[in-house]
Amino acid sequence: MEILSQVWSFLGLLTVLQNILPTQLLSLLHSLWQSLHDSLTPYSHFDVPEFTSSLLSNPLYRHVSIHLTSLLHHHPHHLHPHLSLSLPPNSSSLSLSLSPNHSFPDLFLGHSLLWTHHVDTLPDSLEERRSFSLRLPKRLPLPLLPAYLSHVSASAAHFERNSRDRLLFTNNTASAWASVPFRHPSTFDTLALEPSLKGEILSDLARFVEGSEMYRRIGRPWKRGYLLYGPPGSGKSSLIAAIANHLKYDVYDLELTKVLDNSELRSLLLQTTNRVTLSGLLNFTDGLWSCCGEERIVVFTTNYKDGIDPALLRPGRMDVHVRLGTCGTHALRVMARNYLGEEAIEAEHVRRALEVAEGCVSAGGALTPAEVGEVLMRNGGDAGEAMKALIKALQASILGGEGGSLSSSSDGSWDGLPREREGEGKGREKRRSWERRVKFLVRLRSLAKCDSGR
């Protein structure tokens, strides 16, 4: 009680002093107190305001905010009692952020740092001034600060890319993209692909994604062209979706039949960051326009590779050719597991039926993954019945009934480099017959791009 009454008297004295002392003297006393405090404290403080002094938004504020959100998500054991929950517009998952005027620790190269989120309401206004302040030990080597801030920005970019919902853009209207959330469930885990093909595609994608420096060094735009070819239902769209999900890219699905001319095509492509002629497309895929926007995978799909002009097939435009066909034995097993369930295919009678089905494939039974999926779905309730129906369908395809149109491709194959040139002669005559469907996978990349409104 005695201490409380002394504190009360002290506060009263302060109020009296505040009223009788001139403002200049008060502010001098305040700055003296601040200097004394700064020299005694073992910490330095850095403010990161939401807006710069020229009222431009400060990208670093946003990076810090996202970095802290990522720390909160990844270290639930550090959960702070004062967190704000929100549902961001482009995401279906809840976002955690640090509540105003609370702090959260971070660790960098063994050094403990502390972020505090400040929110002050401006006097006589409803406006809020927000900032983060970073508390660092004074003994911390100064060069560590830029390194730490780069780490914060990289962590924010990584978190944002991985947590936001991705979009599927289509050119519904003449020269603009329309988008819907991209929620295709296909992944490399669910995709029934022969393991060697899957492995080759995944390593190629990994090399591409990590190749920024290499592409810059050799002076090539950071892009890669894929050609997926195979009969309807062989999994071209599913593979594109799996690639997009794997790399967290947005998908731009360009229907060329809706594009009137080259300038419209260019306008659409520039927004990503036929009377459309072949030269317009060539120009984009390997020409000047291909430099617009970074880190881009262009996927061409067709049912007939022979119908594609050789000028489009060459490396630099379609770097990797992937043939997708009917189900091989491995793909068949993966589909049976996905559709019927791990447990069901372990049952003795289903296991035997699966072996018979694999035998049918080896003997020339050719069904596309779409056809296999349909048979398994129709009889999904009963795994034994489903396998019987599958064997029947495979046998029918051997007898020439329902097989896929690429009977030779019982498994997917990777053309790799150098390119096949066999279609070169015929290709020119069939120039107009290539399928007018191109898919663009474009990573909505850096925070800087969002900030500059591009």
Ligand SMILES: Nc1ncnc2c1ncn2[C@@H]1O[C@H](COP(=O)(O)OP(=O)(O)OP(=O)(O)O)[C@@H](O)[C@H]1O
């Ligand atoms: N490799 C696969 N693994 C698992 N399911 C697949 C696979 N390929 C195709 N499917 C199934 O078949 C359906 C059709 O496949 P998809 O649309 O990818 O084929 P497509 O080759 O793009 O066909 P189209 O040429 O007609 O556009 C998909 O919805 C998917 O369920």
